[in-house]
């Protein structure tokens with residue numbers, strides 16, 4: 661599976677802790693992230709992550725493009741609901757596209773935990789039918 665990992669600044673510590681805690685599961689998949697989030701996950705969780713631009717510089721839109729092409733299977737986006745962001749339209753657009761394409765999206769730690777446990781149990785196998793990669797079991801696919 662292709663998994664996008666994104667966090668706003670005040671939520672980055674949470675995402676680093678989350679990716680560290682679930683490193684064994686996440687390392688079986690292809691990970692993508694916005695720029696600064698990705699750097700922290702690489703350095704602090706020790707995971708292999710493909711980094712896009714930083715969010716305010718277009719990273720959310722790059723991930724949105726993959727969602728629109730059915731190349732992103734899960735989006736974990738720890739957004740900060742208490743701080744205004746200069747690229748709010750990009751954030752809304754990414755969330756909207758996840759809803760357009762029924763891509764599983766977690767915007768907080770509680771939902772992300774459920775999603776990652778479901779992923780490990782195989783609950784998201786339907787994604788391989790939607791994304792045309794049905795021969796694959798553990799996400800050995802590339803965006």
Ligand SMILES: O=C(CO)COP(=O)(O)O
Nearest residue numbers: 694695696697714715716
């Ligand atoms: O702003 C973001 C998502 O909207 C995240 O971007 P960074 O990971 O580069 O901080």
